[in-house]
Amino acid sequence: MSKYISTILLLLMCTYASAQIQVEGTVKSQSGEPLPGVNIVVIGTNSGMFTDIDGSYSMLVSKDASLRFSMVGYEPIVSTVPSDGTLHVVLKEGVKLKQVVVTALGIVRDKDAIAYAHEEVESKPLTLAREINLGDALAGLAPGVNVSDIGTGPAGSSRIIIRGNHSISGNNQPLFVVDGIPIDNTTLGSSNQWGGYDWGDGLSSLNPDDIEKITILKGNAAAALYGSRASNGVILVTTKRGTKGDKIGVELNSNFTIDQALNTFDFQREYGQGFGGWAPGTQDDAHGSGHFSYGGKLDGSSVIQFDGVERPYEAVDNHSRNFYEDGHSFNNSIALTSGNEQFNWRLGFSDARVNYIVPNTNWKRKTFTLSTGGEIINNLTAEVTTRYILEDSENRPRLSDSPGNPNYSFALIPANVPLEAWAGPNGDGSTEDGLNEQRMASNKWITNPYWATSRFKANDDKNRVIGSVKLRYELDWVYLQGRIGTDHYDSRRFTLTPEGTAFNPGGSLIEENLVATETNMDFILGSTHDFSSGFGYDVFTGANYMDSRFESSGLGGFDFHVPGLLTVQNTIGQFNWDFLWRRRVNSLFGGANLHWKNWMYLNLTGRNDWFSTLPTDANNLFYPSVGASFVFSELVELPEFMSYGKLYTSWAKVSGDVNPYSLDLTYNLIGQGFQGQPLGEITNNTIPDRNLKPSTSREIELGLDLKFFGKRIGLAVAVYNRQTENDIIESAVSHTTGYDAALIKQGAMDNKGIEGAISVSPIQKKDWDWTFAFNASKNWNEVVDLGPGIESIQIAESRTSTAFIHHEVGQPASIIKGFAFKRDDAGNIVFGEDGLPMQGEYEILGNGVHDFIGGIHNSVRWKSLSLGFLIDFKTGGDIYSATNAFAYTYGKHKETLNGRENGLIGEGVTETGQTNTAKIEPGDVLSYYNHLRSNIAEEFVYDADFIKLRQVVISYDLPAAWFESSSIGGITVSAVGRNLALLYSKVPNVDPESTYNNENGQGLEMFGVPQTRSFGFNLNVKL
Amino acid sequence: MKKLILLIPLLFLYFSCDKDFEEINTNPNAATDIAPELLFSTSLLQASGNSNQSEGADLLNVSCYVQHIATTAFNWQGDKYLFSPFNNDVLFSDAFRNEVKSIVAMLDKAKDDPDKTNLYAIGRIWKVYIFHRLTDMYGDIPYTEAGRGYLDGILDPVYDKQEDIYKHMLSELEDATKAIDVNKPFNWEPDFVYYGDVEKWQRFGHSLMLRLAMRMVKVDAALAESWAKKAFDLGLMTSTDDSAFIGHAWEDGVAQNGLAKTFETDDNARLSKAFVDYLKETNDPRLYIFGSIADTLEHKGMPNGWDDGMLFDSTGLTDMETFSRVNIDMVQRWSPTLFLGYAESELLLAEAIVRNWVSGDATEHYENGVRAAMQQLVIFNEWFIIDDSAIDNYLTNNPFNPADDEAAFEMINSQYWVATFLNELESFANWRRSGYPVLTPSNYPGNDTGGLIPRRFRYPQEEYSVNIENLNEAVSRQGADLLTTRVWWDL
Secondary structure: OHHHHHHHHHHHHOOOOOOEEEEEEEEEEOOOOEOOOOEEEEOOOOOEEEOOOOOEEEEEEEOOOEEEEEOOOEOOEEEEOOOOOEOOEEEOEOOOOOOEEEOHHHOEEEHHHOOOOEEEEEHHHHHHHOOOOHHHHOOOOOOOEEEEOOOOOOOOOOEEEEOOOOOOOOOOOOEEEEOOEEOOOOOOOOOEOOEEEOOOOHHHHOOHHHEEEEEEEOOHHHHOOOOHHHHHOEEEEEEOOOOOEEEEEEEEEEEEEEEEEOOOOOOOOOEOOEEOOEOOOOHHHHHHHOOOEOOOEOOOOEEEOOOOOEEEOOOOOOHHHHHOOOEEEEEEEEEEEEEOOOEEEEEEEEEEEEEOOOOOOEEEEEEEEEEEEEEEEOOEEEEEEEEEEEEEEEOOOEEOOOOOOHHHHHHOOOOOOOHHHHHOOOOOOEOOOOOOEOOOOOOOOOOOHHHHHHOOEEEEEEEEEEEEEEEEEEEOOEEEEEEEEEEEEEEEEEEEEOOOEOOEOOOEEEEEEEEEEEEEEEEEEEEEEEOOOOEEEEEEEEEEEEEEEEEEEEEEEEEEOOOOOOOHHHEEEEEEEEEEEEEEEEEEEEEEEEEEOOOEEEEEEEEEEEEOOOOHHHOEEEEEEEEEEEOHHHOOOOOOOEEEEEEEEEEEEEEEOOOOOOOOOOEEEOOOOEOOEOOEEEOOOEEOOOOOOOEEEEEEEEEEEEEEOOOOEEEEEEEEEEEEEEEEEEEEOOHHHOOOEEEEEEEEEEEEEEEEEEEEEEEEOOOEEEEEEEEEEEEEEEEEEEOOOOOEEEEEEOOOOOEEEEEEOOOOOOEEEEEEEOEOOOOOEEEOOOOOEOEEEEEEEEEOOOOEEEEEEEEEEEOOEEEEEEEEEEEOOEEEEHHHHHHHHOOOOHHHHOOOOOOEOOOOEEOOOOEOOOOEOHHHHHHHHHHHHHHOOHHHEEEOOEEEEEEEEEEEEOOHHHHOOOOOOEEEEEEEEEEEEEEEEOOOOOOOOOOOOOOOOOOEEOOOOOOEEEEEEEEEEEO | OHHHHHHHHHHHHHHOOOOOHHHHOOOOOOEOOOOHHHHHHHHHHHOOOOHHHHHHHHHHHHHHHOOOEEOOOOOOHHHHOOOOHHHHHHHHHHHHHHHHHHHHHHHHHHOOOHHHHHHHHHHHHHHHHHHHHHHHHHOOEEOOOOOOOOOOOOOOOOEEOHHHHHHHHHHHHHHHHHHOOOOOOOOOOOOOOOOOOHHHHHHHHHHHHHHHHHHOOOOOHHHHHHHHHHHHHHOOOOOHHHOEEEOOOOOOOOOOOOOHHHHHHOOOOEEEHHHHHHHHHOOOOOHHHHEEOOOOOOOOOEOOOOOHHHHHHHHOOOOOOOOOEEOHHHOOOOOOEEEEOHHHHHHHHHHHHHOOOOOOOHHHHHHHHHHHHHHHHHHOOOOOOOOHHHHHHHHHHOOOOOOOHHHHHHHHHHHHHHHOOOOHHHHHHHHHHHOOOOOOOOOOOOOOOOOOOOOOOOOOHHHHHHOHHHHHHHHHHHOOOOOOOOOOOOO
8 A cells, every 4th residue: 555655656756757658557445446437537637537437547747747547335436647657546445425316405415315216317408408498308318208299389388298197187397496486487478279378487587507516306295395287397407506626627618519400300292282183274263272182183284373473283382491591599608617715606697599490489598696605604695696587578479379470371371472472572481462361262261371470479588597506514413404486477478469350350469468476485494313323313393485477468459540550558458457366385394314324314294284275174295205225235245347336216206286266256347348338248267166075196116226246337226106186187178067167176196107217337448438328217107086076077178179178087198089090890981871981989099198208328438539429219108190280181191192193092981881882083082181170189299209319410520739828628519400310100190209289188189380400519617 | 693593483483384375375366256257248249250259250261061151272171172170160168168168157146146037038038049059060069068077076067968958949939038137227337239138039039949849840840830839829020020130349359350361361252143144144233242243354253162173174263353252341350240130040940831830921921021131231330231022033043842842942042052151150150950951062182071062070089088988979869970861950
């Protein structure tokens, strides 16, 4: 031992400056065993490596470099490089450096002590991959976390579901907590089968450059301390804070991304606009034919179009390229940071600008962040964080149904109609005088896409402040912590349906103000101590107060007086509204974490919530959790290749509440009345209920973490069983009740699942690193109970009115139901006398939610160059595609080519069992395919399994030598590709992930914005 | 520091209370109660049909079934007997959530209030009006349990047999009109139909009773006869002053005429050839009020069931410009909705007399009906005046012959068909029960009825999703859920 140290000392004295040197050696433990997986970092640079299986290493460093050797469980050593390049190191076992995890309420816990599954995502993949939407960036990274990338525009909302749907109709999205403060992630409006906009959610405000780490707490046990809102899991975001340093650190990051529409359309291009096999004969005829592509075979002849211009009857090239633009995004950020023992701070600023693929759609965000921390007086520390975020969005695209939705009209354009004709003389879809929508079809509800993108407006800006103050007093074994955080934003929205729009010639506008405030206060009194006997404890008790207000007030008007003056005052008819939703939850909680030595851990928590939204006589509920973890690798002798083993289990219960004002029937007045008289109506569309009680869910979880060959191979597996009961279900009910929905009190749903992750690092050499990680999760979801006598409830409906999303007892949540083909006993389709397939039973046609998901992550480093890619997959889901259904009606779908020339005879039998011989004449195939759309949902339900190449990242750390003499600490450049390829999908024409909102009725799709493929460049400079 | 620690128990107390929770959970922008009159007013306007309902049901489908309107455009599915789920469903889904919800809540509030007995009685009459439109279009529907999701917690209302609904509606009309106390004041302000004239409400109830009675002529003539007699004896409408209609207003929403939006935004509707031909054959002055056309042209109806190609093949015309449009002044946003006019009441009475169910002069009542149908147009526009001499001429030139029953039925019901132009659901119901006028169905390729004029709407597909057991029971009773299946009274 002393020999080594003296060698080092000797070498230290002999250092002299030179360029580069090959340094190599072996790292051993005090007992002389070689240590694999020791982390070696060249101080002051980003380069480093791990020791091999035999503890050896070899790397090229500058001669005056210092190396830091570290490994969990050993004291780190810093050493300079000896002149002969040989550096053997012995690491001393010492006070174990424990890996810690930030858990609920910001309590930092020993990783070994955690008795539930959790995932940590470091900032690097987030900042490199740089999805504008933080939620989407989590896709494929963690087992059990199902992220749906919904095509709804920039800064649209995202859907993140952890371990399946828990609640039958409530919110299933996790709670987002930033530096200990829950933030508002309300989806601010989304589209449904009748169209609408996605106004985004709370996640778009977060700048990925500010994020240090994301921890995903998956189970109930993880959430017991955050209360009911955490029952869907918690995503803890830890942001960067000031670090110690004698100078001010600067980090610059610049990112540029190009987005392209991923064209998934594979429509027929053989037949053009028209009906019955004939091209339009006249301008009026062309206008009447609109989007119908049941015309003649495209033969290049000259055919009149709706604008009176004759054009060759032939397929026009590149419709999609011409309509969707190349989008581009810039995101630049700068952060200054500094700190010493008493005080640290970090000041960050970022600016993001996105021009979207839909023309005239853009989004901007500026964020300012100041985090400070320090010790005010002895033992009293404070952290103050302020974030100010400005978001500005223009022309969010309309989705789903046809009015104002550019995607609808664009998707169905007949092959022979050029987009220029639709753009019209002014290029914006207006008539020559510029005053009216240039209508392409007699159906007024299908809006000209250029008119929709040029004249419709859906703008919003958001000012948001998220602030928090945390004080912590520690004295010996006792600590007291208090915290106040608030998330406040106001948002103004302006929505315009312009004058001259076919379906609304007078035009209309809405100006809306949203104000949301969520305030959380909590304090914790605790005591923690480790006794020399090996026993340690952390007991705490505390309380929490959560108050949220959400107010929407607005003015609307329709039919403008003075053209072009877009104010409510300038409208003939006006209306206004004001709504306020309030919710408060008060809670008391407490817990104890006990451990014996470093291998046995026991955690207990309890919480009591009081909910304002429930009846006062049934508004509170206590719920406990218990967890234990056992690090058996510390206790028993394991085979040599096995370096770590932990077994954990936990049981937890969580309760939940309902939306405000769900208890009583209320009334309001309609508009401005009539003939001077007020008009009254019932406010509720959902039947209220005075007898609601808190819902509960219970979860039991069992998991195993193993590591082999040092850290070369890691394996984590968890199984869970979660039972939700007394769930309050908002169920669609027959309109004949007078209402749309009712609250049903005893819903029950089970989720059982298994999730696992394997990571393998086969190569950890000086110049080479290779890490391969695979994660997957399977969730078995079953709806157990929907209330007395209720077998099935409907939660969403397709615009075609033929397919519905249901929860049904004994089935997984969100199944697709609709009319199937009528079939005989042998399974043949039964046709009527008219040759049309007959409608069969209303039955289950598919599963709207994928139940087996996962991702493969691979990263390879060669010297300073690294390459990573992420492939993710989802299986076990289906989709009802209204886009395809309408493509049948309009003759765009390739299937509709059958029968155009010679007619068609459906393959099947008649009602009497004879072979069907009823022929549909070539001119009548429209009726046949339209009949399918309006009667048979089964035809449009597709297997939505997919595999996507989600991301490829190449990054390069510029050699430190290049800027040795400057103050630059490091420069990294990287290139990123997102959503590069749909490797596997069976859904025709649309992306298998398409949906038009982030609500529970998943499995429906209709004319969304196409998914985008992005290519980006990122530059990171540290000063 | 020690003092601070003493505060901790107080903090616990503060965080564990539920003070103010009741108040926090009270919607500050809604009332916890409301006068039933305000719900009644709303139900009157709602029953006149909002723009979704009127476009989907009345115009795009029924007006074409009954051959008032025809077009080559595809979005008017009814013209070609094509089935479109949304337009077929919208009447059902809207009516139960709007007018049914309002009237059921209103009746519940007024039921036990001794000061509101007249309001309650009139509400019962109005409820019958609301439901007869629905059952006529769909057949068996939820009736006794409808609209009671909150009041009784009924989430899957039973479908009542149309026969039972009719019998109940008729007895309701009898009981409710009798329950009206003409000496008691009625708060007139929210009554946008009769402005508090309770006797008019009584006569409306009796004429509605006659309408329902005559619906049953095919299925149960004896029952029809007894109710027609009763309606007559109780006292029918006596002049156009008794006609039930509601005015509308320019503003969007419930106050607006439900038909207006369609005509503002969709120029595809043309008067049907069958309709124009009938008006022309009888030299009917109403043609020039119902229809509009360029001065240089002659009124011309569009055949039903044609597309642009068929139009071109048959006429060489490339557009519908030369065919008669609906006069926009019949369907402005402020144009009234006629619920039940004196004209209809008189025409039905004429038929009852021809059938010898009540005694009277059939010709006199027929002529009253025709005269009233022409005079009532003035409610749409003050210029829509047909003077008495023109009406006299018309009656002279188209003499009514009560001696030939079938001929009389044909004339009466053809007049009814003209008189109910734009009250399409009623026109369609009366055509189905009477068979007049004789309409020739179209047979557009691939239509969903096999070339038959539809006889009803299909149940909304959503009902299969949310109320399937009750619906299946109705379907098994009534027959397959098709456009061509006939409702109980339509044999």
